[in-house]
Amino acid sequence: MNPSLPAPLRGRARRFGDDIDTDVIYPGKFLAILDPAQMASHLMAGVDPSFASTVRPHDVIVAGKFFGCGSSREQAVLAMAAAGIAVVVAKSFARIFYRNGLNSGLWLLRCPLADTIPDLATLRIDLTACQIVDEGSGATFAFEPVPPFLAQIVLAGGLVPHLKARLAQRPPEVHVG
Amino acid sequence: MPGATIAQKVLARAAGLSHVEVGQIVDAQVDRVMSHENGALVAQKFRELGAGHVWDVTKMVQLFDHRVPADTEQTAAGHKAVRQFVKEQGLVHFYGERGGICHQVMPEKGHVRPGELIVGTDSHTTTYGAFGAVSAGIGATEMAGVWATGGLWLMVPPTIRISVEGTFQPHVYAKDLILSIIGRLGLDGADYRSVEFDGPLTSSLSVASRMTICNQAMEMGAKFGIIPADDTTLSWLRPRTDAALQPVHSDADATFERHLRIDVSDLSPQVAKPHSPANVAPLEQVLGVHVDQAFLGSCTNARLEDLQIAAALLKGRKVAAGTRLIVTPASWEVYRDAAAAGYLGIFTDSGAVITNPGCGACIGGVSGILSAGEVCISSSNRNFRGRMGSADAQVYLSSPAVVAASAIAGVVADPREVAP
Numbered sequence: 001m002n003p004s005l006p007a008p009l010r011g012r013a014r015r016f017g018d019d020i021d022t023d024v025i026y027p028g029k030f031l032a033i034l035d036p037a038q039m040a041s042h043l044m045a046g047v048d049p050s051f052a053s054t055v056r057p058h059d060v061i062v063a064g065k066f067f068g069c070g071s072s073r074e075q076a077v078l079a080m081a082a083a084g085i086a087v088v089v090a091k092s093f094a095r096i097f098y099r100n101g102l103n104s105g106l107w108l109l110r111c112p113l114a115d116t117i118p119d120l121a122t123l124r125i126d127l128t129a130c131q132i133v134d135e136g137s138g139a140t141f142a143f144e145p146v147p148p149f150l151a152q153i154v155l156a157g158g159l160v161p162h163l164k165a166r167l168a169q170r171p172p173e174v175h176v177g
Numbered sequence: 178m179p180g181a182t183i184a185q186k187v188l189a190r191a192a193g194l195s196h197v198e199v200g201q202i203v204d205a206q207v208d209r210v211m212s213h214e215n216g217a218l219v220a221q222k223f224r225e226l227g228a229g230h231v232w233d234v235t236k237m238v239q240l241f242d243h244r245v246p247a248d249t250e251q252t253a254a255g256h257k258a259v260r261q262f263v264k265e266q267g268l269v270h271f272y273g274e275r276g277g278i279c280h281q282v283m284p285e286k287g288h289v290r291p292g293e294l295i296v297g298t299d300s301h302t303t304t305y306g307a308f309g310a311v312s313a314g315i316g317a318t319e320m321a322g323v324w325a326t327g328g329l330w331l332m333v334p335p336t337i338r339i340s341v342e343g344t345f346q347p348h349v350y351a352k353d354l355i356l357s358i359i360g361r362l363g364l365d366g367a368d369y370r371s372v373e374f375d376g377p378l379t380s381s382l383s384v385a386s387r388m389t390i391c392n393q394a395m396e397m398g399a400k401f402g403i404i405p406a407d408d409t410t411l412s413w414l415r416p417r418t419d420a421a422l423q424p425v426h427s428d429a430d431a432t433f434e435r436h437l438r439i440d441v442s443d444l445s446p447q448v449a450k451p452h453s454p455a456n457v458a459p460l461e462q463v464l465g466v467h468v469d470q471a472f473l474g475s476c477t478n479a480r481l482e483d484l485q486i487a488a489a490l491l492k493g494r495k496v497a498a499g500t501r502l503i504v505t506p507a508s509w510e511v512y513r514d515a516a517a518a519g520y521l522g523i524f525t526d527s528g529a530v531i532t533n534p535g536c537g538a539c540i541g542g543v544s545g546i547l548s549a550g551e552v553c554i555s556s557s558n559r560n561f562r563g564r565m566g567s568a569d570a571q572v573y574l575s576s577p578a579v580v581a582a583s584a585i586a587g588v589v590a591d592p593r594e595v596a597p
Contacts, residue, residue: 019364019453023561024568028541032244032251046563051534066365068399068562072300074218095369096300100316126329149202149330149392159318160225167228167325 002006004155005127009107010135011058015119018064019049022097025068025076033075036082043079060123064090064115068097077104082104088124089114089143102150105158111143127151138172180430181401182336183292184371185311187311187425191294192304199432201333207323209236209288211297213244213279215317217255219298220262222321231266234329235407236290238270239263245274245535248543256473277508277534280304284384285294285510287418290426291406296323301558302478303395306389309406309424310435311371313322314395334369334400335434336427340376343442343494348592350486351386352478352556352576354378355393356447360457366497368398370434373427384413385480392477393558436489446591448554449574452562460579463589468554469583470547471496472565474505474532475539478577481514483556487581488520490595491527497587502529502580503545505537529584547572554583 024046026039033039044051061067061080067090068076077100080088089105091114101108109125111132116124121137132141145152156162178196181189192203205433212219216239223231227468231237237257247253256273261272276282280301283289290307298303298320305312315329324331326589339358359366372394379387385406394402405412406424473479473487484506496502504524508510512534515521524531538545539557547553547570555565560572575583578592585595 021558021559021561023564027563027568029546029566031214031540031542032255034221034248034255036253046561046568066368068397068560069364070300071314072298072302072314073215074298074318077316079464092365092368094365094398096314096316099319103318104315126281159322160222163322164226 005151008124009058010122010124011060011087012056013062013119013121013123014051014055014059015116015117016047016061016063018048019069020063020064021070021135022068022076023070026073026079031073031075036078039075039079040082043083049124052083055083055085059085060125061085061088061159062090062114063088065092067093069094072096074100074104077101077106081106089117091115102153103159105154107146107154109143111141113141117141179581180428180432182309182427182431183309183373183405183425184334184336184401187292187294188331188333197200197333197539199333199335202330203333204328205241205294205331206328207296208293209238209295210320210323211238211279211283211295211299212256212320213299214241214252214259216259216262218317218323219320220258222318225326226321226325228325231324232434235269235510237268237324238283239268239351240272240276240279240282241274241539242276242535244542245533248373256589260461274535277506277511278476278479280388280535281480283509284308284414285417285508287414287420290414290418290420291324291410292423295328296320300395301392303399303402304388304476305370306394306401306403307384308410309403311401311403313400314402325531327352332369334371336371337367338373338375338436339439340436341374341378341439341441342376343378343440345441346444348578349436349441349444349446350380350576351389352449353444354441355390356449356457356574357444359393359397360447362397364397364453364455366397367394370399371403372399372403374402374404380407382465383482385407385482388480389477408436422561426510433522446576446579448579448589449560450562451573454559454574456498460591461574462589465538466573466589467552468583468588470545470553471500471502471580472545472553472555472557473539473577473580474503474537476507477558479507479511479555480507481511481518482517482519483577484511485518487577490592491582492523494585495526496528500584500587502527502544502584503532503538504529505532505535505544506536538565551595554580556580
């Protein structure tokens with residue numbers, strides 16, 4: 001139990017399959033874009049061109065194994081954050097995407113039965129109990145707890161605010177001579 | 178003390194510890210970092226951190242390779258922002274667009290040494306493992322933190338050891354070997370793992386071929402892909418750096434999660450079919466597929482040896498009507514050497530388009546974007562849907578030899594049948 005974890009999150013499941021790579025999450029041709037809102041308009045363009053126009057804040061991306069494999073491009077998570085997505089649930093994540101997601105303040109939850117969560121289901125995600133409830137059917141899905149030191153980064157809103165707070169606590173440098 | 182792998186030894190040193198266990202999370206200080214165009218995003222995040230100055234102006238390498246020269250005003254604005262940051266901070270190692278692909282330029286300019294811990298904002302940063310370094314890709318925000326502090330958390334990964342023996346058949350190369358391994362282990366077969374390649378065949382490989390293998394280790398999810406440094410590594414590096422070169426090796430009693438032994442003697446040319454680098458099949462299965470574009474480029478296979486292999490096949494031959502061949506050398510050094518060796522003349526005479534060094538068509542950014550329904554045979558690293566342009570294009574990955582043979586035939590072709 002981590003008392004600082006937020007109250008349960010609610011959102012609508014948006015289902016994807018296995019091995020969803022960053023080239024389809026955020027195609028390379030849009031990489032020069034630096035504005036997050038513009039990035040959001042290309043989210044998932046390579047796998048579901050209608051996604052960006054139908055995504056709603058608090059939607060939960062639900063996927064199979066090895067979500068986010070391929071390129072290290074952070075635009076894949078920046079576009080999600082800009083679209084109002086706060087949670088991605090998958091059977092497993094590729095390592096660079098996993099780090100990028102936490103660093104951008106997204107909850108990335110490893111859930112062994114993620115591929116049985118129905119598309120468009122209304123989900124209640126309890127970060128303390130490590131459980132997802134499909135509010136329609138009442139079905140529950142357990143996920144692995146987020147290690148506490150990684151949860152701290154997400155709770156801070158990502159690595160930048162987390163590190164900013166830490167850097168501010170650093171003693172001032174002493175200049176000699 | 179228990180035996181340790183290369184990954185364990187390098188991470189222990191970087192964390193200031195005498196030994197680290199697999200699964201342990203350490204705060205590591207890195208030896209070198211690399212960023213390309215996404216340095217603009219890193220700089221933006223770095224400014225948000227409010228850290229002021231970067232941790233070490235001598236340990237950061239910055240260049241452009243994804244979109245050079247700038248193809249749009251938006252790209253130009255990103256380049257400009259990075260140039261300004263480099264100047265402001267006084268970064269020592271900036272190559273702009275004059276170097277080539279980051280993963281080629283880093284070792285060429287002496288920024289990669291055995292036993293070092295290197296992170297880069299590019300997934301193919303695993304390439305430096307070809308020099309016995311421990312290197313991984315990270316994201317832009319994380320790099321901003323490294324620019325500020327020189328450190329990041331890393332989990333000590335388990336290691337998969339792959340020992341390779343035997344002799345390649347003619348027209349079979351390191352690319353065919355690594356594609357066959359990715360096909361066997363799968364797209365996530367080495368996720369979160371360090372992969373160490375050894376054995377007599379590995380030791381016999383050139384530096385260029387070793388780079389192909391460590392580069393593609395990423396395509397099975399590897400965190401690190403490492404070939405222990407030996408005399409071949411050291412003789413290649415010595416003219417490029419004055420730094421002391423101290424190879425690190427796994428102990429004889431190190432624990433490996435898994436040990437694969439592979440004999441390449443019967444290996445045939447391999448191809449990764451659309452739309453995954455793990456969708457690997459023997460070349461024979463795809464012979465005759467029409468090819469609109471053949472691409473010889475990328476951090477995987479666009480070094481001098483790759484261009485030499487392609488030039489030997491293309492000499493005195495023409496690229497088929499209805500097919501275009503695009504050659505994008507990995508770096509300015511490779512470009513210059515290929516010109517001196519006469520390869521660029523051979524490509525020109527064959528009807529190929531030669532572009533300036535950079536990532537080019539591999540990333541679907543510039544110089545060779547595919548339209549819907551088009552088919553490309555490519556010496557690059559990834560063929561995910563939409564990677565090189567349209568989501569409805571089809572990309573096959575192969576060795577430079579298969580790329581050249583296919584350019585001549587206009588269909589996916591076997592270099593063993595083109596060769597004199």
